[in-house]
Amino acid sequence: MDRQRLRDRVATMxxxxxAGGAILLLGPAADASxxxxxxxxxxxxxxxxxxxxxxxxxxxxxxxxxxxxxxxSGGFGLTLGLVEDxxxxxxxxxxxxxxxxxxxxxxxxEGEAIAPAHAxxxxxxxxxxxxTVCDGGVQSRHSFSSWFEDVPGVNATGTLExxxxxxxxxxxxxxxxxxxxxxxxxxGFFPINGSLLGNGAGDDRNHHFTVEASAEFTxxxxxxxxxxxxxxxxxxxxxxxRLAIDLGGGHSPAxxxxxxxxxxxxxxxxxxxVDLFFADRHRAQSSLRIETDLELRGLSxxxxxxxxxxxxx
Numbered sequence: 001m002d003r004q005r006l007r008d009r010v011a012t013m014x015x016x017x018x019a020g021g022a023i024l025l026l027g028p029a030a031d032a033s034x035x036x037x038x039x040x041x042x043x044x045x046x047x048x049x050x051x052x053x054x055x056x057x058x059x060x061x062x063x064x065x066x067x068x069x070x071x072x073s074g075g076f077g078l079t080l081g082l083v084e085d086x087x088x089x090x091x092x093x094x095x096x097x098x099x100x101x102x103x104x105x106x107x108x109x110e111g112e113a114i115a116p117a118h119a120x121x122x123x124x125x126x127x128x129x130x131x132t133v134c135d136g137g138v139q140s141r142h143s144f145s146s147w148f149e150d151v152p153g154v155n156a157t158g159t160l161e162x163x164x165x166x167x168x169x170x171x172x173x174x175x176x177x178x179x180x181x182x183x184x185x186x187x188g189f190f191p192i193n194g195s196l197l198g199n200g201a202g203d204d205r206n207h208h209f210t211v212e213a214s215a216e217f218t219x220x221x222x223x224x225x226x227x228x229x230x231x232x233x234x235x236x237x238x239x240x241x242r243l244a245i246d247l248g249g250g251h252s253p254a255x256x257x258x259x260x261x262x263x264x265x266x267x268x269x270x271x272x273x274v275d276l277f278f279a280d281r282h283r284a285q286s287s288l289r290i291e292t293d294l295e296l297r298g299l300s301x302x303x304x305x306x307x308x309x310x311x312x313x
Contacts, residue, residue, distance in 0.1 A: 043171050049162040049276075049298040051213035054148070054155040055196035058208050063153060065146070066139040068208040068281045072250060074134025076282075078102045079249030080116065082136045082234070087241045091214075093277055095144035099248055101131030105256070112228070112257045115246045120262065136234075136249045137281065147210045148277060155210075156196040162213055164290060175290040188232075189280065189288040200283070207286060211278040215296035221268035223293075224261035230254065230289040234279040239263060240272045253287045260294075273299070 058069040072079065082099035105113035109124040119125040138144050150157050163180070164173035177189040186193065192206045193199060199206045217225070229235050229245050232253045237245035242265075244258040260266060274296065280286040 043166060043295055044173075045166050047164040047166075047173050047215075047296050047298065049164065049175075049213040049215055049296070050300055051160040051162050051211050052148075052157060053160045053192060053196075054150070054157050054210045055192055055206065056155050056208045056210075057197055058200060061201075065143070065154060065208070067137060067143050067147070069283070070137040070139065070281070072134050072137040074101050074132040076250045077131070077134075078105075078247065078251045078254050079134045079136040080246045082138060082248035083236055083243065083246075085117070085243045087238055087275065091241070091275065092145075092148045093236055093238070095138055095141040097141065099134050099136045101134045101249075102128055103131045104129035105254075108257070108259070113255055114257055114259075114262075115244065117243065117246070118258060118262045134249070147279060148212050158192065158196055160191050160211060162290070164292070164296070170293075171295070172291060172293045173295070175288070177286075177288055188286045190286055203283070205283075205286075207280050207283050209280055211276075211288075213276045214299040215274045216271055216299055217274065217294040217296050218271050219260065219266045219268060221261075221266075224259060225294045226257055226259045226292065227274070227294065228255065228257040228289075228291040229276070230287065231278060232285050232287045233281045234277075235288070236277045238275040238277075240265070241275075250282045252285065255289075 056065040056068050057063050059066050060069070078101065079099040080102050081096055083093040084096050088094050102116075106116045106119045106128040107126045108114050114125065116128065119127070146154050162175050164175045165179075166173050177183045177186075183189060183191060186205070190205045190207075192209060193204070194206065196206070196209075200208070219225075227237060227245065229237060229247060230253055231247050233250045235245065235247040236243060237258065239258070239260070240263075242263070244263065245256045247254050247256055266272060276290070278288055
């Protein structure tokens with residue numbers, strides 16, 4: 001872990017402790033909220049991502065989708081390789097036809113879970129343990145194609161704002177359903193309770209939906225950056241159209257990090273696109289957490305037009 005990221009993590013823990021009422025005695029320290037350029041380079045307090053959310057009915061109900069409330073062939077759990085390594089020409093993930101259960105995650109030298117495709121023994125990464133081949137509860141490429149596309153009679157579409165708040169005294173931004181003012185009392189990531197297609201029969205929550213959000217960033221080779229996702233169920237992150245985080249399958253909350261210096265095709269000073277895809281497919285739970293030290297610029301998934309960062313201090 002680089003020194004700046006370690007300092008940010010320590011500062012975050014101290015900042016959250018202070019917010020919770022702890023009394024901290026600290027020596028003199030520089031204000032990390034001012035960037036290298038001083039006051040003119042202050043990071044945004046909030047980054048806003050405009051997302052598209054699609055609601056589905058579960059299998060076995062009228063108009064139900066076969067992939068929602070389906071049981072995976074290899075059992076529930078983290079299933080990697082369900083999607084191809086590249087987005088299609090429309091910027092959507094493509095079902096690969098087959099995945100594989102991951103029983104123990106691959107980890108970097110700091111113990112953070114990483115995608116096996118980006119593991120590097122020269123960096124002292126630890127190998128994980130694989131399980132059985134598994135379809136992840138996805139019926140087919142055709143059924144998967146409607147997850148992130150508007151299909152009349154199959155899903156209902158709305159918009160959702162994901163607000164990433166800057167952690168105190170750091171250059172790190174976090175969205176967490178456990179901390180978000182509108183979501184933290186709902187017991188998970190449930191942004192459309194009572195709306196779109198409505199809650200399931202006898203249910204006080206609206207499960208069975210997908211979310212997609214896009215952003216861009218400028219790569220700084222001197223401060224390479226990272227993105228970390230925790231989700232239940234499926235979540236995938238693509239950077240420059242290539243798979244960087246793979247958290248597929250119906251699973252309890254699982255976490256994965258991508259350090260951008262592992263993506264060897266990124267060039268210093270160039271602008272790249274990030275695409276996040278998420279699905280809640282089972283009633284058991286739903287969670288989503290995003291953490292990054294990249295000051296993202298939100299994009300509309302439909303238009304690709306930049307949305308301004310808001311609440312800059």
